[in-house]
Amino acid sequence: MNYAFYVFTSYGVAAAVTLCLIAWVWLDGRARRKELAELEASGIRRRSARPAAETTGDISRETTA
């Protein structure tokens, strides 16, 4: 193959960027789920997760509260 250095460096960088993105998204999700589990273990629950509370789709409360 001619210009092998340029071709393989390109594919190497593409693989590295893709793997970094996958790792970031995966580890970020895992860390956030762990934090939520810890909060729940210490007795802090989402308002909508309380047994008495209604579970309607009150979106403003769910994401931006």
Added chain:
Amino acid sequence: MTESLAITKLSDLANPTRFMALVARLVPWMAGLTALLFAVGLYLAFSTEGDYQQGDTVRIMYVHVPAAWLAMMCYTVMALSAIGTLVWRHPLADVAHKAAAPLGAAFTLLALITGSLWGKPMWGTWWTWGDARLTSVFILFLMYLGLIALNRAIDDPSRAARVSAVLILVGFVNIPIIKFSVEWWNTLHQKASVLRLDGPTIDPEFLRPLLVMALAFTLLFFTLHLVAMCNEILRRRVSAQRRMSARMANREAAQ
């Protein structure tokens, strides 16, 4: 009847819990399909012929072109989400454009690096500031970084979303500039050869791997974007609950 059903479906999606349940069901399929497309794309990318002029550097195009296409598509997705934030005040739209910015930055960087790696052997230079296409894509990269920084600088998520939505829409002017820079100015970068009014002008030998790789990268983007959106929803829940627990602790201390 069908209209009200469609509206119900849409408002179902507005509920983050239902959105996350849907994503959890979709993502394994999307990830599997992405991996399959990458396998086929990479096979085609290395089994097809090299170009008579570019030689094997034509294979760089199979990652460079999809990355550049995604860099612009990601910004377009962010602009549509920004409209969702400003017009409908949809919380999922806030989450969508915030989660897309790091992905867009990564693909833009990839397009810039692979472009450089092709430019050195073919043009004889890694980079030139005089080229409108190169410079406008570099500005797009800086805009992504600016949006990430802005989102981090403002604590209140809905205020951050509104401010960055305005900035995203103002910056959208750069997208047609990138697309048509090769027509409007005399650039070193070649003109469009796939998305043209008169159809693609490249040989099917190169078009096939290019399209498969473009599809693979596009699906990769949407898979990552959906998961990143879920992560952002979780991040907001964590901070909301931390604030709630702080309030509860305050109340207990006051009693």
